[in-house]
Amino acid sequence: xxSSKSQPDLKELQRQMLAWLKAHDPVIKxxxxxxxxxxxxxxxxxxxxxxxxxxxxxxxxxxxxxxxLLGDDDFFNxxxxxxxxxxxxxxxxxFFGHRLADFLAAEDGFKEQKVLSEMAQFEWLLRATFDxxxxxxxxxxxxxxIAPEQWPELTFSFHPSLQRINxxxxxxxxxxxxxxxxxxxxxxxxxxxxxxxxxxxxxxTWYRSMDVDEAWAMDTMQEGENFATICAGVCEWIDxxxxxxxxxxxxxxxxxxxxxxxxx
Amino acid sequence: MPNKTxxxxxxxxxxxxxLRKEHYQDVIDTRPDVDWFEILTENxxxxxxxxxYFLHQVAEHYPLVMHGVSMxxxxxxxxxxxxxxxxxxxxxxxxxxWLSDHLCWTGTxxxxxxxxxxxxxxxxxxxxxxxxIEQVQDFLGSRLLIENxxxxxxxxxxxxxxxxxxxxxxxxSDCLLLLDINNIYVSAVNHEFDPLNYLxxxxxxxxxxxHLAGHSDYGxxxxxxxxxxxxxxxxxxxxQAVERxxxxxxxxxxxxxxxxxxxxxxxxxxxxxxxxxxxTQGINHPQIQNLLENLPIIQTSAAxxxxxxxx
Numbered sequence: 001x002x003s004s005k006s007q008p009d010l011k012e013l014q015r016q017m018l019a020w021l022k023a024h025d026p027v028i029k030x031x032x033x034x035x036x037x038x039x040x041x042x043x044x045x046x047x048x049x050x051x052x053x054x055x056x057x058x059x060x061x062x063x064x065x066x067x068x069l070l071g072d073d074d075f076f077n078x079x080x081x082x083x084x085x086x087x088x089x090x091x092x093x094x095f096f097g098h099r100l101a102d103f104l105a106a107e108d109g110f111k112e113q114k115v116l117s118e119m120a121q122f123e124w125l126l127r128a129t130f131d132x133x134x135x136x137x138x139x140x141x142x143x144x145x146i147a148p149e150q151w152p153e154l155t156f157s158f159h160p161s162l163q164r165i166n167x168x169x170x171x172x173x174x175x176x177x178x179x180x181x182x183x184x185x186x187x188x189x190x191x192x193x194x195x196x197x198x199x200x201x202x203x204x205t206w207y208r209s210m211d212v213d214e215a216w217a218m219d220t221m222q223e224g225e226n227f228a229t230i231c232a233g234v235c236e237w238i239d240x241x242x243x244x245x246x247x248x249x250x251x252x253x254x255x256x257x258x259x260x261x262x263x264x
Numbered sequence: 265m266p267n268k269t270x271x272x273x274x275x276x277x278x279x280x281x282x283l284r285k286e287h288y289q290d291v292i293d294t295r296p297d298v299d300w301f302e303i304l305t306e307n308x309x310x311x312x313x314x315x316x317y318f319l320h321q322v323a324e325h326y327p328l329v330m331h332g333v334s335m336x337x338x339x340x341x342x343x344x345x346x347x348x349x350x351x352x353x354x355x356x357x358x359x360x361x362w363l364s365d366h367l368c369w370t371g372t373x374x375x376x377x378x379x380x381x382x383x384x385x386x387x388x389x390x391x392x393x394x395x396x397i398e399q400v401q402d403f404l405g406s407r408l409l410i411e412n413x414x415x416x417x418x419x420x421x422x423x424x425x426x427x428x429x430x431x432x433x434x435x436x437s438d439c440l441l442l443l444d445i446n447n448i449y450v451s452a453v454n455h456e457f458d459p460l461n462y463l464x465x466x467x468x469x470x471x472x473x474x475h476l477a478g479h480s481d482y483g484x485x486x487x488x489x490x491x492x493x494x495x496x497x498x499x500x501x502x503x504q505a506v507e508r509x510x511x512x513x514x515x516x517x518x519x520x521x522x523x524x525x526x527x528x529x530x531x532x533x534x535x536x537x538x539x540x541x542x543x544t545q546g547i548n549h550p551q552i553q554n555l556l557e558n559l560p561i562i563q564t565s566a567a568x569x570x571x572x573x574x575x
Binding site for chain 2: 007008009010011013014015017018021022030031032033035037038040042043044046047050051054055058087088089090091092093094096129130131132133134160161200203
């Protein structure tokens with residue numbers, strides 16, 4: 001400690017230590033003692049390394065398929081850049097990766113491979129589905145009590161675990177091959193993005209693709225629009241007379257899959 | 265600042281384990297001979313899904329206590345009320361017997377380092393932490409347990425030993441202590457003091473619970489990794505703790521390289537065996553020595569230890 005300087009108070013000491021962890025700012029060294037066997041620099045390195053390794057472990061845990069796509073070394077270096085760009089601000093490590101997909105879509109060296117951002121987004125939504133709130137499901141019997149004339153005004157609410165994503169690449173297939181340790185499959189970019197839905201039922205996570213009209217109907221219904229509006233909207237893809245049957249079919253499937261919680 | 269009149273401790277729970285996701289199904293299916301489980305608080309501060317499902321199943325059959333890493337009690341920014349609110353709700357929903365966190369800071373200025381960073385052992389830190397513990401205890405409506413952390417650095421600003429710091433905070437805030445015996449050992453090696461000095465200085469009136477855990481030994485220093493079985497030196501210190509603190513609440517804390525449940529039950533039974541022998545025969549009985557005879561003696565430097573205590 002320079003005798004001309006006053007000792008840092010607790011707030012300043014913490015600021016200095018954090019600056020060491022984040023950017024190797026050496027000013028904290030003035031406040032740390034070492035021993036002959038373990039000098040202060042080594043002691044501080046233990047904390048600096050632990051800071052990075054712990055956060056990267058959290059990313060590995062949330063994004064295992066992205067890790068496989070990138071390879072361990074590139075994933076680690078990507079993690080270092082992400083930590084620097086978006087230091088953790090939440091009390092739980094569970095939420096540390098919430099900006100990784102955006103990071104990969106924007107950063108040089110990653111944004112050129114759009115599949116990386118899509119995989120990060122897909123794995124983040126899988127995690128969101130895993131520990132989303134539980135809620136009772138609607139059954140088909142619940143619908144039987146509704147009079148036909150009420151149907152045009154009906155709105156439906158979805159299970160809290162439901163997540164929607166549109167993917168240009170064969171990300172779910174890549175994820176599945178990696179998760180099941182199957183031989184690697186080619187990364188394929190589709191001509192048009194495909195709609196996917198992810199949800200949880202009986203503690204298990206499910207996902208499937210959807211036709212474009214089903215994806216639109218689900219998104220619009222999530223926004224609170226009623227049955228009649230959805231029927232009118234799907235006429236962009238099918239003729240008007242088949243629209244109610246088509247939309248009723250969606251709803252029946254969604255109920256069977258445990259995607260819908262209530263109707264009003 | 266005056267010391268508070270000590271309140272009664274919580275009823276003792278016996279010998280427990282940390283509840284880990286790898287063992288959920290085993291615990292529910294086989295109902296192992298474990299007196300209680302400790303949960304990692306943050307793992308269950310979610311809205312639903314498997315973690316909460318299994319937690320409520322386990323809560324039907326075992327007493328639970330909560331152990332957190334995010335209270336950030338030593339931070340100089342205001343306490344995170346949102347976090348504390350979630351913790352309080354979880355505690356109520358599983359009827360947790362008590363709640364513990366660490367004597368450290370984990371982040372500041374809006375950034376979470378997710379590490380248990382040590383505080384300087386100063387009067388300023390004591391005043392700050394005591395005030396924060398009191399705020400938390402008022403908010404929760406119950407006594408908090410504070411755990412000693414492993415550390416790798418010492419601050420030049422420190423004015424006392426770690427055990428003096430810990431005792432003083434417990435006395436002034438009337439919180440309870442969760443003594444981590446492995447952490448005492450790790451810090452003893454890293455800072456070259458005698459762990460028995462630490463153990464014997466702690467006021468038994470404030471101690472509610474003990475942790476036992478493993479670590480990674482790098483020769484000149486030790487990292488607190490919780491990924492190994494409890495080592496013999498820590499078992500020896502544990503026997504000393506049983507002798508000093510008597511009937512209390514012990515548990516094995518494994519956080520990585522999680523082995524099958526049966527291995528942890530073996531470790532827990534060894535803890536029971538040592539405790540029973542020490543309680544009935546005393547620490548110096550040949551039976552205890554027989555159990556502990558292969559334990560290494562920790563080499564310490566008396567000069568350095570006293571220097572550390574005097575800083």
